[in-house]
Amino acid sequence: MTYTCLIDTPLGIMRAAAKDEDITGLWFEKYYPDTYRWIETNEYEIFKTLKIWLKGYFAGKNKTHNFLLSPAGTPFQLKVWDILKEVKYAKSITYGEIAKRVALDMKLPKMSAQAVGRAVGHNPISKSIRNRREFNGICRRS
Numbered sequence: 795m796t797y798t799c800l801i802d803t804p805l806g807i808m809r810a811a812a813k814d815e816d817i818t819g820l821w822f823e824k825y826y827p828d829t830y831r832w833i834e835t836n837e838y839e840i841f842k843t844l845k846i847w848l849k850g851y852f853a854g855k856n857k858t859h860n861f862l863l864s865p866a867g868t869p870f871q872l873k874v875w876d877i878l879k880e881v882k883y884a885k886s887i888t889y890g891e892i893a894k895r896v897a898l899d900m901k902l903p904k905m906s907a908q909a910v911g912r913a914v915g916h917n918p919i920s921k922s923i924r925n926r927r928e929f930n931g932i933c934r935r936s
Contacts, residue, residue: 798832799841804852811918812840816864819918820844827918857883865918873899874913889914 796818801808809826811819817840819827835841843861850856865875877892889907897905 796832797835797838797841798829799834799836799838801841801845801848803848808848810841810844812838812844813864815840816862817844817919818864818866821918863919867913867916867918870896870900870909871913871916874910875917875919878914878917 796811796813798809798811801810805822807823809819809821809823809829810817811827811829811832821827840861847856847859847861863879865872867875873896874892877887877895881887889910892910893905893907896910897903
């Protein structure tokens with residue numbers, strides 16, 4: 795079962811999703827998915843942890859998280875998001891660099907930077923898996 799709640803942040807309302815005590819999604823209002831089958835609750839323990847972390851994050855105190863992330867995606871998307879999770883706070887990597895790593899991992903001769911950009915754009919946990927909308931210049935086009 796997937797649980798969800800709304801979280802007020804300095805940048806606007808966010809919707810969180812969790813399953814089995816792992817965060818599966820965190821979106822700003824404009825990007826909310828369809829949640830009609832989800833259970834709305836503020837009492838799910840991981841949401842309490844997430845709210846405390848987000849408060850510290852927006853205050854500039856939290857650069858890493860202390861909870862599990864389990865985004866749903868294709869094997870390719872998961873590989874891209876895993877690489878993004880390795881990018882240190884305030885560091886950058888190009889889509890081309892990510893594409894080269896993915897191609898190497900998947901034993902392919904090459905990989906499209908545009909495909910990487912699409913995977914980044916479908917990242918359901920944008921506050922904890924870095925993306926270009928959150929950190930201007932962190933992930934830049936190659």
